Amino acid sequence: MSSITYSERIKIETFCELGLTNIQMAERLKRSPSTISYELSRCQPYQAELAQANAESKRARCGRKTKLNxxxxxxxxxxxxxxxxxxxxxxxxxxxxxxxxxxxxxxxxxxxxxxLPEHGLRQRRNLDQRSKYNQSLGRSIDQRPIVINQRNRIGDFEIDTVVGPRGHSKAALLT
Known part of the structure; x- marks a missing residue:
């Protein structure tokens, strides 16, 4: 359950003045008797305002401490x-x-x-161009002259490139 509220602390102070036991206070507030016992240990004699200040002080000091000095x-x-x-x-x-x-x-x-240096800018990466056909590097096999298909002339040849696995090497094999 959540921590005790200031209004509950006022009720506890009233219950103390009436002489109720921890168990009786716990039943009326629907809290554990150990919670009431811990709350009463905040200050003696119990005062709601002092108990609230004590709780707020402890709450402010809890949690992870910053390294920033x-x-x-x-x-x-x-x-x-x-x-x-x-x-x-x-x-x-x-x-x-x-x-x-x-x-x-x-x-x-x-x-x-x-x-900040380059804050909000994405780094541009070099794209791997191996998988893209570049028209300026050569002609497609579909565009070759018909005479070359006859293979009658010396000096006509075709080449192709075989590229290695992506990311391992930029080497290519001409066949």
Whole structure:
């Protein structure tokens, strides 16, 4: 179940003034007796406002702590101003790239996302041209003259290219 609300804390304070036991309070609030016991241990004598402040203080301190301190912030900011990418900075400082981007999105640096090197641009990759027929490299077999099909002249020949498996080699074999 969820944590105790401020209105429930006011009820607990009233129940304490009435002299109810932990079990009786738990039954009325539909909570576990151990939850009521823990809640009453927040302050003695129990006061709803002090208990609420205690709960909020503990809630603020829970969770994962950030690695970003003043020194690290300055180092990252200097590198960003030198046009280093967050990926390179993360690698050099042994941080997660996502952390640097999160800090940028949260506005923890006086640095605009649009000032990042090539931010938002996709890297263009060299396309493998081997599987595409290029008209300037030669003519299709359908376009050859009829006289060549007769194979009566010396010097007429046809060639073809055999390309290796994609990604392993750019070498081709002429046949």
């Amino acid at each position: 003043a020194k690290l912030k300055q180092i990252i900011l200097n590198h960003l101003r030198l046009s280093w990418s967050p990926e390179v900075i993360a690698h050099e400082l042994k941080l997660a790239t996502k952390s640097i981007y999160n800090w940028l999105y949260q506005g923890k640096f006086e640095f605009s996302l649009s000032d």
